[in-house]
Amino acid sequence: MKTLLHVAAAGLVTLHAAGALAAVSADEARQLGTTLTAFGAEKAASADGVIPEYKxxxxxxxxxxxxxxxKWPDPFKSEKPVASITAANMAQHADRLTPGVQALLKRFPEYRVDVYPTHRSMSYPQWVLDNTLKNATTAKxxxxxxxxxxxxxxxxxxxxIPKNGYEVMWNALLSYQRTQFSVTNFGGWLVDTSGGRTQLxxxxxxxxxxxxxxxxxxxKQGYPYDRLWAQIQTPPTLAGQTALVNYSMNYSERDQESWAYFPAQRRVRMAPDYKYDTPAASYGGVEFWDEAGLFRGRMDRFDFKLIGKKEMIVPYNNYRLSQLSPDDVLGQKNVKPDAMRWERHRVWVVEATLKAGARHAYAKRVLYIDEDGWTFLExxxxxxDGKLWRVGLTxxxxxxxxxxxxxxxxxxxxLQKGNYFITGTTAENGQPLVRPSDKFDKGNLFTPAGMAGTGLR
Known part of the structure; x- marks a missing residue:
């Protein structure tokens, strides 16, 4: 009997809109908690056992x-790589490496993919699993x-149990996150073609x-599914600048809402350009607004086709990265291999092709989504011009x-400019501190008036 992986690989592709609206049947939903996990991943181990059974x-x-x-200590700090992939032996692993990672290996002689034992470490509270079972037959x-x-x-x-690319994308956008989480000292670095560093x-x-x-x-439906408040701490010339973004559950009924506060002007204004391929100015223009977390926002400018599911070598379980010093992370051309951790996991592959007449800096994007966490990995x-331009990793x-x-x-x-950047790392203010919570207690931040109050200098 074919497994879900084989079915997906054989052509579980995008359906037309008329067929895409229906939820799965009660019979299909019975796979959840049996052959599939309660959140829709394959429960069984891979055929060779490298990907373990989900437990x-x-x-x-x-x-x-x-x-x-x-701070999040690394539970796997004593582990050693089981394989190291370089340009020299890349051909042996090519079927499990994305075109982007292969391009990095070819371009940078010092780039290396150290593959560690696979851990299916994502966990869910029971109430989320119960809701997932309900959603399976009601979501559309x-x-x-x-x-x-x-x-x-x-x-x-x-x-x-997704049937098309849009459903997989929404699974990633609505992947399980705690009710609230805050991060302080969220640093980042841009490294230019000569190896020079600029702190973001x-x-x-x-x-x-x-x-x-x-x-x-x-x-009722229609509320924002995600609300993000962010404020610049350093450099002093930008300190206090604040952004607030609401991401919609239905962009046809309620578009993305964005506000910006600038201390020098002492006023809050709408920021309608904080989306799509508008460069994020505070990041020196090296990231588009719709690239936060690899993808955020409305999907109306691309056709999203579900290619299927594959076993791939992807970044995973990297607790140590945020704890390292910049010197331990930043190489002249790429992130240092010792700062990264890769594992083999099953991922959903979605190909986004720009619609005729639509405008975006990208003509095509291929996204790789983890089956356990439903998160964007690459x-x-x-x-x-049809050429690979930028490679993103989470x-x-x-x-x-x-x-x-x-x-x-x-x-x-x-790959055109030869530079790279990384966020979520140690910077001049110290290591990023990540604090998730199951309670929302920062409501005063999420209004234009609250933005002005916290942004005063």
């Missing part, structure tokens, strides 16, 4: 963990444009996920208390 994820913190510290895509929104889902994976603005940010707030269980962006790690995944260690390479 509930990592739920016990390692020695040295303090819940209030914001809605909107005037295919992929514009989701109805009939709350507090869980909306489409645990250091941020404090708070993310609130109304979709995963149990208090919203009985609320993306390859292609220019209008060095994720799961929270071992309460579940969820940290996804803000983002790393992009520009």
């Amino acid at each position: 509930g994820g990592l739920t016990s913190p390692p020695a040295g963990y303090s819940a209030s510290s914001g 895509l809605v909107g005037k444009v295919e992929g514009d929104g989701v109805e009939g889902a709350f507090g869980g994976v909306p489409f645990p 603005p250091v941020l404090n940010f708070v993310e609130y996920r109304p979709y995963y707030d149990p208090k919203n269980a009985d609320s 993306t390859d962006g292609y220019g209008h 060095h994720t790690f799961p929270f071992y208390e309460g579940g969820g995944m940290y996804t803000f260690q983002n790393n992009f390479y520009d």
Whole structure:
């Protein structure tokens, strides 16, 4: 009998809009918790056993963990790589490496992919798994444009048995995150073609996920699924600048809402350009607004096709990256191999092709989404000349208390300019401190008036 992996690889592709609106049947949903995990991944190990059977994820913190510290000790720090991939032996592993990673190996002689034992460490609380089962038979895509929104889902994976690329994308956008999490000392670096480093603005940010707030269980659809508040701490010339972004559950009914506060002007203004391929000015223009977390925002400018599911070598369980010094992370041309951790996991592959008449800097994007966490792990962006342009990686790690995944260690390479950047690292203010919470207590931040109050200098 074919496994789900074989079915997906054989052609589980995008359906037309008319067929994409229906939720799965009750019979299909019975796979959840049996052959599939309760959140829709394959429960069984891979054929060769490298990817283990899912057994509930990592739920016990390692020695040295303090819940209030914001620091996440590496539970796998004693492990050694089981394989190291370089340009010299890349051909042996090519079927499990993305075109983007292969391009990095070819271009940078010092680039190396150290493959560690695979750990299916993502965990979920029971209420999220219960909601996922409900969502399986009630969630549907809605909107005037295919992929514009989701109805009939709350507090869980909306489409645990996805039928098209838009459903996989919404699973990633609505992947399980704690109700609220805050990060202080969120640093980043841009490294130019000569190896020169520029520290990107250091941020404090708070993310609130109304979709995963149990208090919203009985609320009407249409609220933002995600609200992000971010404020620059350094450099002093930019300190106090604040952004607030609301991401919509249905862009046909309620567009993304964005505000900006500038201390020099002492006023809040709408920021309608904080989306699509508008460069993020505070990051020196090296990242588009829709590349936060590898992808954020409305999907109306691309056609999203589900290619299937593959076993790939991807960044995973990288707890140590945020704890390292810049000298231990930043190489002249690329992130140092010793700062990265790669594992083999099953990922969903979605290809996004720019629609005729639509405008975007990318002509095509290919996204790789983890089957366990439903999080974006890699993306390859292609220019209008058909050539691979930018390669994006997310060095994720799961929270071992309460579940969820940290996804803000983002790393992009520009193959045209030859530079790269990485966020979520140690900067002049120290190590990033990440504090998830199951309670929303920062409501004063998420209004234009609250932005002005916190941004005063």
